[in-house]
Amino acid sequence: MKTIEAQCRCGAIGLKITGEPVAQIYCHCDDCRAAHGAAYVASSIYPAQSVQVERGQPAPVVVKATQRMRCVACGTHLFSEIASVGLRSVNAFLLPKGEFNPQLHVQCQHAVLPVVDNLPHYKGFPASFGGAEEFVAW
Numbered sequence: 001m002k003t004i005e006a007q008c009r010c011g012a013i014g015l016k017i018t019g020e021p022v023a024q025i026y027c028h029c030d031d032c033r034a035a036h037g038a039a040y041v042a043s044s045i046y047p048a049q050s051v052q053v054e055r056g057q058p059a060p061v062v063v064k065a066t067q068r069m070r071c072v073a074c075g076t077h078l079f080s081e082i083a084s085v086g087l088r089s090v091n092a093f094l095l096p097k098g099e100f101n102p103q104l105h106v107q108c109q110h111a112v113l114p115v116v117d118n119l120p121h122y123k124g125f126p127a128s129f130g131g132a133e134e135f136v137a138w
């Protein structure tokens with residue numbers, strides 16, 4: 001099975017990720033924006049057991065609702081727990097080059113910055129994520 005490694009910016013925490021992502025997305029939700037201090041966030045989502053901490057001790061933080069794991073030394077956000085569906089959402093900026101191939105934008109209703117590209121721009125979530133097939137007009 002395919003295995004990739006990712007680490008925080010200082011290297012104290014290392015992740016081992018096995019298998020293929022369930023989805024790779026850009027999230028514009030207010031929770032991600034607040035946690036990252038960014039206009040939107042790149043996420044690569046895997047079954048929780050596919051994302052293992054190999055090295056170091058990430059610390060949980062909750063900004064709004066989602067539990068996110070960070071490195072306390074450098075502040076890098078590593079992954080979020082989407083515990084209700086048994087998924088972990090990895091900060092896609094930490095993946096090796098070429099491993100992030102985004103398929104869609106979600107939670108565009110919260111967007112502060114329209115991102116015009118050829119991907120679908122969901123108002124909330126797609127039906128496969130339990131949402132409605134509604135889009136924003138970018």
Ligand SMILES: [Zn+2]
Pocket residue numbers: 008009010011012013071072073074075076
């Ligand atoms: Zn670090």
Ligand SMILES: [Zn+2]
Pocket residue numbers: 027028029030031032033107
């Ligand atoms: Zn989000």
